[in-house]
Every structure is written in structure tokens, then in C-alpha cells.
Amino acid sequence: MAAKKKKMMKINSRKSAAKKKVSKKSKSKMKMSSKGKGKRASESSEEIISLILADHKPLKHLIKTMKSERAEDSEKIQAFKEFAKLLTVHAKAEEEALYTYMKKVKDLREHGFEGQVEHNLADQVVEEAKRATEKDLKLAQIKVLAELVEHHIEEEEEDMLPEFRKESILEDREDIGRHYLELKEKLEAEGSDDAPREKDIERNPHHHAERLKKCEINKGFLKPFFLFFF
Numbered sequence: 001m002a003a004k005k006k007k008m009m010k011i012n013s014r015k016s017a018a019k020k021k022v023s024k025k026s027k028s029k030m031k032m033s034s035k036g037k038g039k040r041a042s043e044s045s046e047e048i049i050s051l052i053l054a055d056h057k058p059l060k061h062l063i064k065t066m067k068s069e070r071a072e073d074s075e076k077i078q079a080f081k082e083f084a085k086l087l088t089v090h091a092k093a094e095e096e097a098l099y100t101y102m103k104k105v106k107d108l109r110e111h112g113f114e115g116q117v118e119h120n121l122a123d124q125v126v127e128e129a130k131r132a133t134e135k136d137l138k139l140a141q142i143k144v145l146a147e148l149v150e151h152h153i154e155e156e157e158e159d160m161l162p163e164f165r166k167e168s169i170l171e172d173r174e175d176i177g178r179h180y181l182e183l184k185e186k187l188e189a190e191g192s193d194d195a196p197r198e199k200d201i202e203r204n205p206h207h208h209a210e211r212l213k214k215c216e217i218n219k220g221f222l223k224p225f226f227l228f229f230f
């Protein structure tokens with residue numbers, strides 16, 4: 001009987017040792033997986049693709065209102081005002097941080113330039129819609145802008161970003177992400193002003209040259225009146 005008890009105790013102690021071993025193993029496995037998750041979370045917080053996708057969300061939401069058949073005109077105009085601010089910051093930071101990188105990589109170069117051209121077009125429509133005084137014209141520009149940027153975002157998310165992911169390493173994507181965040185912060189601090197910045201002029205000389213030309217024409221047109229009155 002005593003021998004049987006001793007044997008039972010031995011089995012139990014072996015079982016509990018095995019149990020301890022398993023729980024230790026599963027704990028270390030959990031630790032590893034939580035470490036992996038943590039690392040992934042910190043990686044994705046600065047990784048450029050995740051940052052861009054997150055910034056597209058509010059833009060897509062505003063696009064819905066801007067092109068909606070049911071929304072009031074005033075709602076569309078209000079959505080456009082918010083949209084213009086967000087788009088300017090996103091687009092400028094995206095160009096400088098991401099497109100600049102893409103233009104240097106052979107297989108991404110075309111995507112980079114294509115994105116840039118579409119940004120320039122959107123920029124022009126934003127400027128024109130801001131200045132439009134006739135309501136129907138302004139609403140037409142807002143609708144065209146919504147469709148243009150909707151198409152652009154679609155292309156970025158379905159073609160450009162997957163291609164960029166294939167052609168880049170995580171370290172670069174994180175570097176670009178950090179640069180993107182810095183630029184965004186700077187642009188947000190500067191606020192949106194209507195005056196063209198030097199970079200805009202460099203980027204879109206034709207548009208700004210046209211605007212300057214119009215100013216010159218107006219000045220020329222007004223000159224005789226000034227001479228007559230003074």
C-alpha cells in the first residue's frame with residue numbers, strides 16, 4: 001500500500017512538472033508573439049503606406065459629400081473647404097517624401113511622375129474653386145475635383161502603393177514615413193495660405209505664369225485711368 005502511494009506521488013509530481021514545463025513554454029510563446037505584435041504596431045505607426053492609407057480615409061469621406069446628389073450646396077462647399085486643407089497638406093508631404101523617392105527608382109519612376117501630374121491638376125482645380133464667385137461654377141469645380149481625387153486615390157491604393165511595397169524595404173518605408181510626418185507637421189503649422197509658395201511656382205510654372213500674366217494685363221488695362229485721374 002505504501003509502495004503504491006509512493007508510486008502515485010511520483011506520477012503526480014511528474015505530471016505537475018510536465019504541466020509547469022508546458023505553461024512556461026506557452027508563456028514564452030505568448031511573450032514572443034506579443035513582442036512581435038508590439039514591434040509590428042510601432043513599425044506600422046511610421047510606415048509610409050499605413051500613414052498614406054490613414055490620411056486617405058477622411059479625404060474619401062469628404063469626397064462622398066462633395067459629389068453627392070443629395071447633399072445641400074452649403075454642405076458641399078463646407079466639405080470642400082475642409083478637403084482643400086487636408087489635401088494640400090497630404091499631397092505636398094506625399095510628393096516630397098514619397099514621390100521624390102519613387103522618381104529615383106527605375107520601376108517606380110513612372111508612378112511617381114503620374115502621381116505628380118495628377119496632384120498638379122487637383123491643385124489647379126482647388127485654386128479655381130476657391131476663387132470662383134459664381135455658385136454653380138464653384139459646385140461644378142468641386143464635383144470635378146472630387147472625381148479627380150477619387151480616381152487618383154484609387155490608383156494609388158490599387159496600383160502605386162502595392163508596386164512600391166514590392167520594390168522597397170521596410171527600413172526605407174519607415175524612413176519615408178518619418179519624413180512624411182515631419183513635413184506634415186511643418187505644413188500644418190504653416191497653415192494654408194493662398195499665396196503661391198516658391199516650390200509651387202517651380203512645380204507648376206505655367207499655371208503661375210498665367211496668373212502673373214493676367215495681373216500684368218490688368219495693370220496695363222488700368223494704366224490709362226490712373227494717368228487720366230492723377
Ligand SMILES: [Fe+2]
Nearest residue numbers: 091094115156
Ligand atoms: Fe497622391
Ligand SMILES: [Fe+2]
Nearest residue numbers: 052094153156
Ligand atoms: Fe495620396
